[in-house]
Amino acid sequence: MNYSKAINDYKQLQGHSALQLRAVLFDMDGVLFNSMPYHADAWSKVMTDAGFNFSREDVYMNEGRTGADTINTASLAQFGKPATQELIDELCKAKCAIFDTYPPTPRMPFALELVQKVKASGLTPMIVTGSGTPTLLDRVQSNFPGLFDENHIISSFNVKRGKPYPDPYLLALERGGLKPNEAIVVENAPLGVTAGVAAGLFTVAANTGPLKDEVLFNAGASLVFPSIQALCDGWEELFNSLK
Numbered sequence: 220m221n222y223s224k225a226i227n228d229y230k231q232l233q234g235h236s237a238l239q240l241r242a243v244l245f246d247m248d249g250v251l252f253n254s255m256p257y258h259a260d261a262w263s264k265v266m267t268d269a270g271f272n273f274s275r276e277d278v279y280m281n282e283g284r285t286g287a288d289t290i291n292t293a294s295l296a297q298f299g300k301p302a303t304q305e306l307i308d309e310l311c312k313a314k315c316a317i318f319d320t321y322p323p324t325p326r327m328p329f330a331l332e333l334v335q336k337v338k339a340s341g342l343t344p345m346i347v348t349g350s351g352t353p354t355l356l357d358r359v360q361s362n363f364p365g366l367f368d369e370n371h372i373i374s375s376f377n378v379k380r381g382k383p384y385p386d387p388y389l390l391a392l393e394r395g396g397l398k399p400n401e402a403i404v405v406e407n408a409p410l411g412v413t414a415g416v417a418a419g420l421f422t423v424a425a426n427t428g429p430l431k432d433e434v435l436f437n438a439g440a441s442l443v444f445p446s447i448q449a450l451c452d453g454w455e456e457l458f459n460s461l462k
Contacts, residue, residue, distance in 0.1 A: 283382030
């Protein structure tokens with residue numbers, strides 16, 4: 220994988236003379252936790268039962284949106300009008316009810332090791348997620364003990380506009396006191412990649428779902444790894460290249 224070319228292309232595009240890495244901004248679902256199969260099953264069932272044509276692949280394509288934005292986007296595409304607040308509330312509640320019946324979400328293989336490597340490199344790990352479950356902080360702290368500061372977790376509770384808008388990543392930069400060339404993004408979803416790039420960040424994708432690599436490259440990813448394990452294995456080389 221040609222790290223140097225990807226980094227030089229990014230610097231040229233964004234007008235940076237160098238990256239001065241201080242933090243890594245991680246998406247959560249599909250990156251830190253292997254939760255997307257659960258989300259895909261729950262969303263596709265709820266949306267289909269409500270009369271939407273919404274497949275599991277549609278869930279992956281819309282990953283990163285808030286629940287309300289997911290429903291509104293589907294309603295506009297299929298019916299030409301936004302969903303009512305009543306429908307949004309009903310479907311979000313139904314989706315959460317189904318999701319809560321699944322077993323505890325496992326960590327993505329090698330996610331813990333990757334975050335530990337990031338921390339050992341002297342960098343600050345942060346989380347930027349479209350999720351907004353009340354148990355989010357507990358899940359993070361129990362699975363990644365001592366690795367994420369509460370103030371460095373951005374969720375759907377913190378922003379009005381979720382991904383693909385850059386707002387969540389811009390807020391992460393603000394919270395971390397960071398400039399765009401002082402952090403990189405690790406994403407798995409095209410809308411998350413779009414959000415990271417729109418915030419001016421060097422954005423790496425780990426393709427942990429069913430989408431083709433080209434979907435992530437077309438969204439703007441500078442590099443695409445086939446898994447979190449592959450990114451973890453290549454971290455030292457990537458970090459040295461970023462320096």
